[in-house]
Amino acid sequence: MSVRVRLAPSPTGNLHIGNARTAIYNFLFAKKMQGSFIIRVEDTDLERSTKEFEQNQMEDLKWLGLQADESPANPGEFAPYRQSERLELYKDYAQKLLDEGKAFYDFCSDEELQIMSEKAKSEGTSPYTGKWKKAEHWDEAKSRVAAGEKAPIRFLVPDKAYSFKDYVRGEVKFPAGMVGDFVILRSNGMPTYNFCNVVDDALQKMTHIIRGEDHTNNTLRQLMIYEALDFDIPEFAHVSLLIGEDRQKLSKRHGVTSVRQYREDGYLPEALFNYLCLLGWSHPEEKDVFNWQDIANDFSLTRFSKSHAIYDVEKLKWINGQHIKNMEAEELLQKVRPFIKNEFFHSQTKEWQLSFVSLFQDKVQLLKEFESKINEYVLFESLNSSSELDEIMGWETTPQIQDHVKAELAKIDTDFIQAEDLDSWMNYCKKELKIKGKPLFMGFRGVLTGMNHGPDLKVLVPLTPVSLLKKRLGV
RNA sequence: GCUCCCAUCGUCUAGCCCGGUCCAGGACAUCGCCUUUUCACGGCGGUAACAGGGGUUCGAAUCCCCUUGGGAGUACCA
Numbered sequence: 001m002s003v004r005v006r007l008a009p010s011p012t013g014n015l016h017i018g019n020a021r022t023a024i025y026n027f028l029f030a031k032k033m034q035g036s037f038i039i040r041v042e043d044t045d046l047e048r049s050t051k052e053f054e055q056n057q058m059e060d061l062k063w064l065g066l067q068a069d070e071s072p073a074n075p076g077e078f079a080p081y082r083q084s085e086r087l088e089l090y091k092d093y094a095q096k097l098l099d100e101g102k103a104f105y106d107f108c109s110d111e112e113l114q115i116m117s118e119k120a121k122s123e124g125t126s127p128y129t130g131k132w133k134k135a136e137h138w139d140e141a142k143s144r145v146a147a148g149e150k151a152p153i154r155f156l157v158p159d160k161a162y163s164f165k166d167y168v169r170g171e172v173k174f175p176a177g178m179v180g181d182f183v184i185l186r187s188n189g190m191p192t193y194n195f196c197n198v199v200d201d202a203l204q205k206m207t208h209i210i211r212g213e214d215h216t217n218n219t220l221r222q223l224m225i226y227e228a229l230d231f232d233i234p235e236f237a238h239v240s241l242l243i244g245e246d247r248q249k250l251s252k253r254h255g256v257t258s259v260r261q262y263r264e265d266g267y268l269p270e271a272l273f274n275y276l277c278l279l280g281w282s283h284p285e286e287k288d289v290f291n292w293q294d295i296a297n298d299f300s301l302t303r304f305s306k307s308h309a310i311y312d313v314e315k316l317k318w319i320n321g322q323h324i325k326n327m328e329a330e331e332l333l334q335k336v337r338p339f340i341k342n343e344f345f346h347s348q349t350k351e352w353q354l355s356f357v358s359l360f361q362d363k364v365q366l367l368k369e370f371e372s373k374i375n376e377y378v379l380f381e382s383l384n385s386s387s388e389l390d391e392i393m394g395w396e397t398t399p400q401i402q403d404h405v406k407a408e409l410a411k412i413d414t415d416f417i418q419a420e421d422l423d424s425w426m427n428y429c430k431k432e433l434k435i436k437g438k439p440l441f442m443g444f445r446g447v448l449t450g451m452n453h454g455p456d457l458k459v460l461v462p463l464t465p466v467s468l469l470k471k472r473l474g475v
Numbered sequence: 476g477c478u479c480c481c482a483u484c485g486u487c488u489a490g491c492c493c494g495g496u497c498c499a500g501g502a503c504a505u506c507g508c509c510u511u512u513u514c515a516c517g518g519c520g521g522u523a524a525c526a527g528g529g530g531u532u533c534g535a536a537u538c539c540c541c542u543u544g545g546g547a548g549u550a551c552c553a
Contacts, residue, residue, distance in 0.1 A: 045553065113551095315487065366516095
């Protein structure tokens with residue numbers, strides 16, 4: 001039987017990095033096992049779900065490289081892949097449970113429910129103790145429903161202990177009597193998570209459920225449903241959660257938590273993928289910079305960390321920098337272009353752009369940093385006086401360099417100089433003016449850029465328009 | 476409260492299942508040095524952890540128990 005795993009996102013917000021991480025694990029496991037990765041949209045919460053969020057999440061998933069084998073946009077054998085389009089199915093199964101005496105209509109009022117729940121908490125009794133769970137009231141309930149009254153359907157929880165084997169936790173046991181009869185079909189006809197999730201996973205033949213640890217307790221309820229409906233129980237892997245620096249659940253105040261934001265901030269999808277993958281899972285050889293193709297074969301459900309991981313952007317940035325550094329200049333340029341607004345940059349030749357991008361390729365961690373480098377190192381027309389510049393200008397050799405550069409610059413009538421031009425100017429200063437070493441190099445840097453640091457002059461200066469060089473030197 | 480889960484450097488983690496090879500290894504961050512006549516990249520090195528207490532054992536980060544701390548769930552949300 002081939003492996004089938006799924007991501008079941010709720011379109012109630014943008015794709016969260018925590019969900020992206022479980023998506024990554026599912027995806028990787030599918031690749032490793034040569035199985036299928038499925039996306040099923042769980043939009044049964046009418047209040048909060050929107051098409052726009054669904055669209056956004058699908059785009060972000062795609063951006064991350066998590067191509068689904070089956071999804072709403074690419075339906076397979078078990079369509080539809082959106083729960084709001086599968087409502088009849090849930091009704092049928094709820095009816096089946098009703099018919100078999102495994103579920104019942106509940107007519108308790110909110111007040112009654114409230115009292116029960118408080119009593120349950122203080123006295124440790126079963127959470128639902130309403131009279132409707134008793135078979136003697138079922139006929140009455142059915143006729144009220146037949147007469148048009150609305151009521152939720154609750155699952156009649158068996159009084160027994162459950163347990164399951166989890167890939168990351170080992171054997172997990174739940175004692176009897178800990179959950180009350182929970183709602184499976186709301187009075188508005190919509191199914192609840194624990195119910196439709198099981199129905200779909202079973203009908204869509206999922207073999208492994210890889211999800212967040214926040215679902216471990218739900219597994220108890222789901223196990224009951226699997227059993228009641230006589231479905232095959234899949235294998236489970238409950239992955240630890242991501243938390244913030246203050247060890248609280250990751251939320252907005254911990255900074256950026258949506259994939260979309262990282263995308264807009266100039267992170268590479270493969271870097272986010274790489275980092276998220278490493279939060280809670282480790283490569284057998286402890287590799288830490290990779291693309292999914294590199295490690296899919298090494299992926300397994302047995303190398304998950306059991307404890308929570310604190311999300312730390314510093315390492316993400318470093319990994320992003322590594323991926324930028326390892327990229328072909330051509331490809332990098334394609335990725336960088338959308339992050340640059342500067343018109344000057346876009347009006348340059350491709351050679352110029354390639355040269356510029358390569359010059360900063362190993363100095364940058366985020367795509368958007370390239371933009372600021374243009375103004376910082378290329379597009380300025382006057383040399384700001386600073387202590388660093390003053391020091392260089394104070395050397396007795398510097399004015400000589402300055403005079404020579406001015407004279408040479410005056411002869412140039414092209415838009416840019418060539419690296420060879422700079423070479424010959426330097427050679428002149430070296431041979432004729434006997435300037436060498438630090439005064440030579442730093443002198444040129446100071447005179448041409450006004451700085452005592454920066455990228456390789458022989459690339460930088462040819463990238464700078466001659467008109468600007470002239471203005472800086474007052475030619 | 477009740478149920479489930481977790482606990483190695485500041486952070487991500489290896490090691491734990493199958494005790495000795497671990498006075499605990501790697502990575503990020505940090506500090507220092509080298510390299511680059513600058514900056515960055517890179518290289519080398521330093522600081523830095525087995526939550527606490529009991530067992531078991533010749534021997535425990537590894538096995539057992541307790542304590543403490545943390546997380547999750549406890550909805551007609553998912």
